[in-house]
């Protein structure tokens with residue numbers, strides 16, 4: 757069964773392609789599906805925003821859809837940037853600019869205040885009767901400098917242990933441990949339980 761990945765973020769598309777296949781779904785990007793949508797994410801939680809994105813693409817296509825709203829919560833910043841992670845350094849900023857801003861804000865913070873977590877809420881619409889929402893989390897901390905070339909977004913500044921950022925592990929490794937992977941594991945369980 758084809759499932760449209762309702763995101764404009766190429767990093768998410770790459771990861772979802774690999775995460776959906778073992779569940780028996782055929783992943784299709786918005787570009788491949790010929791869908792263009794300018795979606796206003798005005799929810800107050802990751803779950804609400806994931807729902808908004810999934811619903812918008814579902815209404816345009818009528819197809820099964822998966823959407824993800826995700827972000828980084830940092831202890832020293834009171835849980836920011838959270839649902840505003842994509843806009844943290846302004847609307848058109850790059851990943852590098854967002855990481856730079858984060859490192860500047862973190863100046864003077866020592867562990868455990870550098871503790872952080874990635875959160876991913878997934879909203880999956882299979883058909884008119886079956887809609888699922890699941891959330892996954894990955895704990896870590898904010899490093900002192902960006903490290904690694906893999907992944908996307910805040911991966912280079914997110915340390916999973918004292919030597920390793922999330923951008924230093926390959927995509928397959930990230931897909932075993934990430935917030936997105938954990939949410940997908942839950943999704944598989946929920947789908948199975950409700951079959």
Ligand code: ITT
Nearest residue numbers: 763764765824825826827828841842908909910911
């Ligand atoms: P869509 O809304 O089109 O899906 P987006 O990039 O705007 O794309 P979000 O609104 O969910 O997605 O914002 C997520 C932000 O958190 C964005 O800045 C990402 O780079 C970052 N982020 C999410 N998951 C991440 C991951 O696995 N690794 C690094 N950064 C991540």
